[in-house]
Amino acid sequence: AQSVTQLGSHVSVSEGALVLLRCNYSSSVPPYLFWYVQYPNQGLQLLLKYTSAATLVKGINGFEAEFKKSETSFHLTKPSAHMSDAAEYFCAVSGAGNEKLTFGTGTRLTIIP
């Protein structure tokens, strides 16, 4: 069975500050890990994905995440927050040979002007 835990249901950062959204995973097989973003009244947009090719993954909108097997973590970061980053962020995991995504509970990111 696979699962992800997102620490912090709400995170607030000042505009220009570092964004750090935490995700820890549990998987009995090598995992595929994803970060999705959801803007109000919209579907999910893929930010980035980890598929074992590289531990540091760069995504869209300046976001990146680092896969750390020893810590079972896949935290999402962005060096400088922008007002347009305000949204809900979901970490998700799937296993090889399976299209099913298991999502975390989400983290709502608020940007303080």
Add this chain to the structure above:
Amino acid sequence: KAGVTQTPRYLIKTRGQQVTLSCSPISGHRSVSWYQQTPGQGLQFLFEYFSETQRNKGNFPGRFSGRQFSNSRSEMNVSTLELGDSALYLCASSLYLRRPFSGNTIYFGEGSWLTVV
């Protein structure tokens, strides 16, 4: 290239009725999956189809069903609607059912907002 298209975007139904939601995947994508999103339960996997066959199913009652057509378009149906079925229903598509292809990304549609009154 058009994304995943879901119709209708918004609908209101009465308890006890049934509803059918439609999803057109990205052109060339053969795998379609459905998710339910609610404030209380978050995002939960409903089912997944590939080549017109259900390949995976989540933990939902039999009132929730789906199908996939030969052109990969998919529908999901909820019968005997309950108030708790009010949710955002998201459809997602991808190229392949099986990984480890790194290009096998799952893309989501905008969702169908269902309100049951």
